[in-house]
Amino acid sequence: MTGKKYHRLLERQLKKFLPGYPEVSEEWEALLSAISNSYEHSDNDRVLMETAMRESSDELMAKKEAVNQMLARQSHVLETLKEAASTLFPDRPSLENEDLLQLADVVQEEIQKREIAETRKAQSDQRLLDIIESLNLGMARYDLDGRLTQVEPRFADIFGRSEADMIGLHASDLSGGLGSEDQSRIQFYFTSNVFESPYRKNGEELMWLLCTTAPLFDDAGCVEGGVIVVFDITSRKKLEQEMIEARKAAEAGLELRKTILANVSHELRTPVNAIVGMSALLASTELNEQQRDYLKTMRFSSDGLLVLIDDLLDVSRIEAGKVELEEIEFSIRENFSELTKALRLRAEEKGLLFDWKIDERIASRHQGDVHRLNQIITNLIGNAIKFTREGRVGLEITFASETNDAQEIRFSVIDTGIGIASERQAAVFHAFAQEDSSTTRKYGGTGLGLSISKRIVEMMGGQLILTSEKNVGTTFSFQIQLKKASSEALAVKTFNPDLKGASILLVEDNKVNQFLANALLNSWKANVDISEDGQDAIDRLKEKQYDLVLMDLQMPIMDGFEATEHIREVLNSKVPIVGLPANALNGERERSLEKGMDDYVSKPFQPEMLYEKIHGFIFRS
Amino acid sequence: MKVQQSLWREGKGWASAPSMAFQPNIVFAFGAIDALANDTLYSEIRKVYPEGDIVLVSTAGEIHGDEVNDHTVSITACHFEKTAIKVVEGNVSDCANSFECGRSISQRLNGAGLRHILVFSDGISVNGDDLVRGINDDLPSEVVVTGGLAADAGRFTKTLVGANAEPQSNRIVAIGFYGDKLKITHGSHGGWDLFGPVRTVTKAVDNVLYELDGENALEIYKRYLGPRAAELPGSALLFPLCILGGDQESQLVRTILSVDDAAGTLRFAGNIPMGAQVQFMMANFDRLVDGAAKAAEQSADQSPELVIMVSCVGRKVVLDQRIEEEVESVCQYFGSNAAYTGFYSNGEISPQLGSTKCSLHNQTMTITTYHEVE
Numbered sequence: 001m002t003g004k005k006y007h008r009l010l011e012r013q014l015k016k017f018l019p020g021y022p023e024v025s026e027e028w029e030a031l032l033s034a035i036s037n038s039y040e041h042s043d044n045d046r047v048l049m050e051t052a053m054r055e056s057s058d059e060l061m062a063k064k065e066a067v068n069q070m071l072a073r074q075s076h077v078l079e080t081l082k083e084a085a086s087t088l089f090p091d092r093p094s095l096e097n098e099d100l101l102q103l104a105d106v107v108q109e110e111i112q113k114r115e116i117a118e119t120r121k122a123q124s125d126q127r128l129l130d131i132i133e134s135l136n137l138g139m140a141r142y143d144l145d146g147r148l149t150q151v152e153p154r155f156a157d158i159f160g161r162s163e164a165d166m167i168g169l170h171a172s173d174l175s176g177g178l179g180s181e182d183q184s185r186i187q188f189y190f191t192s193n194v195f196e197s198p199y200r201k202n203g204e205e206l207m208w209l210l211c212t213t214a215p216l217f218d219d220a221g222c223v224e225g226g227v228i229v230v231f232d233i234t235s236r237k238k239l240e241q242e243m244i245e246a247r248k249a250a251e252a253g254l255e256l257r258k259t260i261l262a263n264v265s266h267e268l269r270t271p272v273n274a275i276v277g278m279s280a281l282l283a284s285t286e287l288n289e290q291q292r293d294y295l296k297t298m299r300f301s302s303d304g305l306l307v308l309i310d311d312l313l314d315v316s317r318i319e320a321g322k323v324e325l326e327e328i329e330f331s332i333r334e335n336f337s338e339l340t341k342a343l344r345l346r347a348e349e350k351g352l353l354f355d356w357k358i359d360e361r362i363a364s365r366h367q368g369d370v371h372r373l374n375q376i377i378t379n380l381i382g383n384a385i386k387f388t389r390e391g392r393v394g395l396e397i398t399f400a401s402e403t404n405d406a407q408e409i410r411f412s413v414i415d416t417g418i419g420i421a422s423e424r425q426a427a428v429f430h431a432f433a434q435e436d437s438s439t440t441r442k443y444g445g446t447g448l449g450l451s452i453s454k455r456i457v458e459m460m461g462g463q464l465i466l467t468s469e470k471n472v473g474t475t476f477s478f479q480i481q482l483k484k485a486s487s488e489a490l491a492v493k494t495f496n497p498d499l500k501g502a503s504i505l506l507v508e509d510n511k512v513n514q515f516l517a518n519a520l521l522n523s524w525k526a527n528v529d530i531s532e533d534g535q536d537a538i539d540r541l542k543e544k545q546y547d548l549v550l551m552d553l554q555m556p557i558m559d560g561f562e563a564t565e566h567i568r569e570v571l572n573s574k575v576p577i578v579g580l581p582a583n584a585l586n587g588e589r590e591r592s593l594e595k596g597m598d599d600y601v602s603k604p605f606q607p608e609m610l611y612e613k614i615h616g617f618i619f620r621s
Numbered sequence: 622m623k624v625q626q627s628l629w630r631e632g633k634g635w636a637s638a639p640s641m642a643f644q645p646n647i648v649f650a651f652g653a654i655d656a657l658a659n660d661t662l663y664s665e666i667r668k669v670y671p672e673g674d675i676v677l678v679s680t681a682g683e684i685h686g687d688e689v690n691d692h693t694v695s696i697t698a699c700h701f702e703k704t705a706i707k708v709v710e711g712n713v714s715d716c717a718n719s720f721e722c723g724r725s726i727s728q729r730l731n732g733a734g735l736r737h738i739l740v741f742s743d744g745i746s747v748n749g750d751d752l753v754r755g756i757n758d759d760l761p762s763e764v765v766v767t768g769g770l771a772a773d774a775g776r777f778t779k780t781l782v783g784a785n786a787e788p789q790s791n792r793i794v795a796i797g798f799y800g801d802k803l804k805i806t807h808g809s810h811g812g813w814d815l816f817g818p819v820r821t822v823t824k825a826v827d828n829v830l831y832e833l834d835g836e837n838a839l840e841i842y843k844r845y846l847g848p849r850a851a852e853l854p855g856s857a858l859l860f861p862l863c864i865l866g867g868d869q870e871s872q873l874v875r876t877i878l879s880v881d882d883a884a885g886t887l888r889f890a891g892n893i894p895m896g897a898q899v900q901f902m903m904a905n906f907d908r909l910v911d912g913a914a915k916a917a918e919q920s921a922d923q924s925p926e927l928v929i930m931v932s933c934v935g936r937k938v939v940l941d942q943r944i945e946e947e948v949e950s951v952c953q954y955f956g957s958n959a960a961y962t963g964f965y966s967n968g969e970i971s972p973q974l975g976s977t978k979c980s981l982h983n984q985t986m987t988i989t990t991y992h993e994v995e
Contacts, residue, residue, distance in 0.1 A: 034942060037941070037942065038941070038942050041941045041942070044849070045939075047847065047848060047849075048846070048847065048849055048859060049903075051845065051846070051847030051848070051849075052816070052817075052845050052847075052860070052901075052903060055817075055844050055845045055847075056816055056817040056818070056845075056901075059817060059818050060817070060818055063818050
C-alpha cells in the first residue's frame with residue numbers, strides 16, 4: 001500500500017513499531033481505521049477548542065475593555081454627579097468620599113426631603129385656598145389670552161355655574177346679561193386692580209361684586225396670566241345705596257329749609273322795607289318834636305330788623321353759592337372817609353375813642369366789590385364798638401405789596417374790648433355763635449355777622465384772622481388783593497336825579513312796592529302809569545308809547561315773564577324792560593333776561609341803582 | 622413484565638433473531654434512518670410479532686444493551702402483565718401547530734389510571750417545546766411524560782416516526798401506560814461546561830434566533846467553529862446554547878436543528894425567548910459520561926426491568942468512538958437484570974428535576990425506567 005492512509009501520528013507509530021508495515025492484514029485494517037479516526041477526532045477537537053478559546057478570550061477582552069471604558073465613564077459621571085449634588089445641596093457635608101451608591105442614597109434622601117417640602121407647600125396652598133373659600137372669596141386664574149384656567153368652587157358658586165363649565169371663559173362671558181358698554185363690568189387685568197362690578201346671576205336680581213386682580217409671574221418673572229378674587233358685596237352695596245338716598249333726602253330737606261329761610265326773609269323784608277321807606281318819606285314832611293322822636297325810634301328799630309333780615313338772607317345766599325362779587329371802581333380813601341363818619345358817631349356815642357389811618361402808598365382808585373368790603377368793615381367795627389366798654393376802636397389800612405396791576409392791602413380792626421378766650425376763638429366764626437351764650441343776652445346781635453364776613457373775605461381771596469387776649473383787646477385783620485383802576489381819575493359822581501319827560505310804565509301788584517316806586521319816580525319828575533298785572537300792561541302798551549317798563553315778576557292773571565314774552569313776540573316791541581326780581585335764590589334774574597328783559601334791579605331797590613339803570617336806558621341813546 | 626430484544630442490521634437483516642413464541646403488547650424499534658427508510662422494517666417485525674403495537678423511530682445512533690451502534694435497528698418487545706397500553710398517532714400537518722398536536726394527543730390518552738406517556742415525535746418539523754407544553758396543558762400533574770425527537774444521523778433533513786405502519790415524516794406517536802402496578806422513574810443530566818461571555822437574545826421569533834447582543838448569531842457561531850463552520854448545522858452541536866434561568870436547575874439547553882445562510886438565522890429544537898440571557902456550552906469529555914451516570918442516579922429505581930435511554934446527537938458527535946462509555950456507566954448503575962434500549966435523538970423529553978411537568982431538553986442523557994410491582 002502507498003500513500004498516507006491513516007493519521008500522520010499513527011503512520012509514524014506504525015512505521016516505527018509494526019514490523020512489515022505498510023503490509024497489514026484485513027482484520028488489522030478495521031482496527032487501525034478506528035484508531036486513526038480517534039486521532040483525527042482528537043485533533044479536530046483540539047483545533048475546535050483552540051478556536052473557541054481564542055474567540056472567547058478575544059471577546060472577553062473586548063468586553064473587559066468595554067467594561068473599563070464604562071467604568072471610566074461612570075467615574076466621570078460620578079464626579080459630575082458629585083459636583084451637581086454639591087451645587088444642589090450646598091448645606092450637605094462634603095460628598096468627596098461618596099461612591100455611586102451612597103450618592104444615590106444622598107440624592108434619594110434629598111428628593112424625599114423636597115417631596116415632603118412640596119407636600120407641605122401643597123398642603124399650605126390648600127389651607128390658603130380653604131381660608132379663601134371659608135371667607136366666601138371666589139378665586140380663579142386666567143391665562144394671557146384672558147381665559148379662565150383654574151376656578152375655585154366658591155368662584156363658580158358666585159356666578160351660579162359649575163367649575164368645569166367656567167374653564168376657558170373670557171371676562172366678557174361673565175357680564176351676566178349686562179351690556180358690554182357698561183364700564184364697570186368684570187375685567188381680567190394683568191395689573192393689580194380693585195373694582196366693583198354689577199352682575200346679574202342667572203338673569204335674576206342684580207348683585208354687586210368687589211373684584212381684585214393681580215398678575216401672575218412665571219419662573220422667569222414674565223407675566224403668565226392673572227388671578228381674580230371676587231367678593232359678594234350686594235348687601236353692603238344696598239346699604240350704601242340706601243345711605244346715598246337718605247343723604248339726598250336730607251340734602252333736599254336742607255335745601256328746602258334754605259329756600260324757606262330765604263323766602264321768609266324776603267317776605268319779612270318786604271313789609272319792613274315799606275316801613276323804612278314810609279319813615280323816610282314821613283321824615284321829609286313837617287313834624288313836631290315829639291313826632292320826630294317817635295319816628296327816630298321807629299327808624300332805629302326797623303333799621304335793626306332790616307340788618308337782621310339782610311344777614312339771614314346773606315347766609316342763605318352764601319351757603320347756596322349765590323353770592324357773586326362785583327367789579328366796581330372806587331377810592332379807598334373816599335369810601336372809608338365816608339364810612340367811618342357814621343361809625344365814629346356810634347363809637348363816640350358810647351364814649352369810645354375812634355380813629356382810622358391809611359397808608360400813603362395805597363393807590364387812589366381800585367376795582368372791587370366796595371359794597372361787600374364796607375359790609376365787612378361795618379360789621380367788624382360794629383362788633384368792636386359793641387364789645388368795648390372803654391378805650392378805643394380803630395381801623396388801619398396798610399400796604400403789603402404791589403404789582404403793576406394790583407395791590408395787596410391789609411385791613412385791621414382793633415379794639416380794647418373784652419377779648420375772646422383762645423379756646424373760643426375758632427368758634428366765633430361759626431354762624432349763630434358768639435363768645436358764649438350769655439354774650440347774646442348782654443350785647444344782642446344775631447351772631448351771623450362774623451360768619452358772613454369770614455366767608456366774603458375768603459371769596460375775595462383772603463383770610464379773616466383773629467388775634468385776641470381776654471380783657472386786653474381783639475384784632476380782626478385780613479389781607480386781600482385789589483386791582484388798580486385803569487383810569488384813576490374819574491369824575492366824582494354826584495346824584496342829582498332827573499327823569500323829566502320820561503314816560504314809564506310800572507307793572508307791580510304789591511301796593512307798598514307800587515307806592516314806593518311811584519313816589520321815587522315822581523320825585524325824579526318822570527311820568528308814571530301803573531299796571532297791576534301783565535295783561536293790563538300789554539293792553540296799555542298797545543295804546544301808548546312808553547320809554548321804559550318796570551316789570552314785577554310774580555303777579556296774578558299774567559306774570560312778568562309771560563308778559564315780556566308777549567311784548568317781544570306778539571307786540572314786536574323793543575321797549576326797554578327792567579325786571580324787578582324779589583327772590584335772590586330761585587334764579588329769577590337769569591330767567592328774566594332769558595325771557596327778553598333788558599336788565600333787572602333787585603328789590604328792595606337802592607334809589608341810586610334804580611335811577612342809574614332807568615337813566616341809562618332812556619337817555620343813553 | 623417480560624422483555625425480548627433483537628438487532629437488525631441495515632441492509633443485512635436480523636443479527637439476532639427474535640423468538641416467535643414471545644407475545645408482546647408493545648414493541649419499540651429504534652433504527653438508523655436509512656434502515657427505516659429502505660428495509661420495510663414494520664413488515665419484518667410484524668411477521669415476528671403478529672400481536673401488539675409496534676412503534677418505529679429513526680435515530681442518530683441506536684442503544685442496544687451496553688452498545689451504541691450505527692446502521693442498525695434495536696428492537697425491544699415488552700409484555701406488560703399488569704399494565705394497559707394505548708398507542709395514538711398524530712400528524713403535524715393535521716394540527717394548527719405543535720402545541721395543538723400535543724393537546725390533541727394527551728386528550729386522546731387521558732383517562733382513568735393513566736400513569737405515563739412516552740412520546741416520540743418527528744425531529745425536524747416539530748417545535749418540541751410547544752409540543753411538550755401542549756401535552757402538559759391539560760394533564761394531571763402525576764402523569765410522567767418522557768420521550769424524544771426522532772433523528773437522522775445528524776443530517777437534520779428528514780426523520781421518520783410510525784406506529785403499526787411503515788414510519789413517515791411529520792408523525793408523532795404517543796404511548797399511554799395505565800394502572801398502578803407500573804413503577805416509572807426518570808432522570809436527565811447534561812454535563813456540559815458553560816464558557817464565553819453571557820449574551821442577551823436581542824432578536825428571536827419562536828425557535829428561530831436572529832441576533833445576540835445585536836450581532837448576527839450565525840456569524841458568532843461561524844467565528845467560534847472556525848474550520849468546522851463548513852460542517853454546519855451538524856457542527857453546531859458542539860456548542861449548544863444554554864438559556865440561563867434564575868438558578869442552575871431551571872437552565873435549558875438548546876440544540877440547533879438547521880441554519881439558513883441566506884437569512885443568517887439558526888433554528889433550534891426549542892423556543893429561544895426574547896431578552897433571555899444565554900451562554901455557549903462546550904463538551905467536557907469526562908463530565909458528559911459522568912452526566913449519564915447522574916441521570917441514572919436521579920431515576921432512583923434500584924431494580925428496573927426496562928431502561929430506555931434517549932441521549933442527544935450532540936453528545937455522540939463529541940464523544941465519537943467513546944460514546945459507549947456513557948451507556949456503560951448507565952448499565953453499570955442499574956446492573957445486568959435490566960434490559961437496555963434507546964437512541965440518539967434531536968431532543969429529549971423529560972420533566973425537570975424536582976417536577977413532573979416535563980420539558981424539552983437538549984444535549985442530555987435522559988433515562989426512563991420501568992418495572993411492574995406485585
